[in-house]
Amino acid sequence: MFEPRTPRYQWGQKVKTLTELRNDGGYPDVPEDAVLAAEGATGEIVQVGMHTDSNTPIYIVEFTERLVVGCLEEEIEPV
Numbered sequence: 001m002f003e004p005r006t007p008r009y010q011w012g013q014k015v016k017t018l019t020e021l022r023n024d025g026g027y028p029d030v031p032e033d034a035v036l037a038a039e040g041a042t043g044e045i046v047q048v049g050m051h052t053d054s055n056t057p058i059y060i061v062e063f064t065e066r067l068v069v070g071c072l073e074e075e076i077e078p079v
Contacts, residue, residue: 002055004050004052004055005050005055005056005057007048007050007057007059007073008057008073009045009048009057009059009073009076009078010045010048011045011046011047011048012044012045012046013044013045013078014042014043014044014078014079015042015043015044015045015059015061015071015076015077015078015079016040016041016042016043016076016077016079017037017038017039017040017041017043017071017075017076018039018074018075018076018077019039019075020035020037020038020039021035021036021037021041021069021071021075022034022035022036023036026070036063036067036069037063037067037069041063042063042079043061043062043063043064043069044061044062045059045060045061046060046061046062046068047059047060048060056072057072057073058070058071058072059071059072059073059076061076
């Protein structure tokens with residue numbers, strides 16, 4: 001068993017995307033591979049979770065009132 005990795009970012013933190021975020025199938029009403037958030041889009045972390053099998057922090061980022069996307073650390077940076 002391994003120690004849970006400490007997330008780099010915190011709930012409530014403003015971030016921007018470092019790359020386009022595309023639909024990986026998690027948004028059924030949006031075509032697969034459609035751009036959900038463009039590179040440079042800003043949002044706020046509304047939840048921090050952990051993918052336990054890979055020990056990877058997952059950041060739930062709200063970009064607009066109706067767009068909330070799970071992001072990896074390498075996809076976002078603080079504003």
